[in-house]
Amino acid sequence: MADQGPGLAGFDAMSDDAAHQALLACCSSPGLARSLVVGRPYPSVEALLDAADAAVARLPESEIDLALAGHFRIGERPRSADSAREQAGVAAAADEVREALAEGNRTYEERFGHIYLVCATGKSAEEVLALLTARLRNDPETERRVVRTELAKINRIRLRGLLEDRR
Numbered sequence: 001m002a003d004q005g006p007g008l009a010g011f012d013a014m015s016d017d018a019a020h021q022a023l024l025a026c027c028s029s030p031g032l033a034r035s036l037v038v039g040r041p042y043p044s045v046e047a048l049l050d051a052a053d054a055a056v057a058r059l060p061e062s063e064i065d066l067a068l069a070g071h072f073r074i075g076e077r078p079r080s081a082d083s084a085r086e087q088a089g090v091a092a093a094a095d096e097v098r099e100a101l102a103e104g105n106r107t108y109e110e111r112f113g114h115i116y117l118v119c120a121t122g123k124s125a126e127e128v129l130a131l132l133t134a135r136l137r138n139d140p141e142t143e144r145r146v147v148r149t150e151l152a153k154i155n156r157i158r159l160r161g162l163l164e165d166r167r
Contacts, residue, residue: 005163008048012041026158027151028070031063032056045163049156056152061144067151068114074128075101093125101125104132111136112143119153 005011011019016037023033035055042048059067075090075098090101108116116135120128135143 005161008042008045008163011048011163022162026162027067027155029059029063029067031059032067032155045160048163049159052155052159053152056148056155059148064144064148064151065114068117068147071115071117071154073102073105073115074118074120074132075105075125090120090123090125090128097125097129101129101132104129104136108132108136112140114147117147117150117154119150119157121154121157 006014011022014022019037019040020030020033023036024030027033032052032055035058036048036051039048039051042051056067075093090098093101105116116132118128118131118135123131135146138146
């Protein structure tokens with residue numbers, strides 16, 4: 001049986017420092033973590049997730065950059081169990097797809113100046129590559145909006161994992 005997370009009541013009861021550290025493990029933006037700590041207690045998990053979405057929408061670009069720094073490139077060896085689960089569909093990809101992802105990552109970083117962030121949970125390597133290829137056509141402003149949306153999706157998954165089930 002997997003270890004259970006603290007649940008919402010346990011999260012709300014954590015010290016500010018413990019909650020802040022737990023949130024940084026979900027998203028490396030200190031601004032997001034501070035915002036969610038200050039917002040406690042939450043009436044429901046959905047309220048916490050909505051607060052996280054709203055916080056991501058308000059974050060300055062420098063905080064988005066900090067959040068991006070906590071993620072690794074799609075197709076590279078994951079640094080955390082969360083990342084490994086999220087990219088399970090990429091891990092078993094054929095060599096040619098992994099090579100195309102690596103090349104796409106390089107092109108994306110040259111174009112936009114940061115890593116390609118996508119919520120890869122439930123997506124195959126081919127789907128992740130198709131999204132990458134399509135997003136390379138975005139202008140920088142559009143792409144930053146897409147990055148915020150993808151970050152919010154990833155945060156929702158990780159926050160649920162923090163509260164419900166830490167495998």
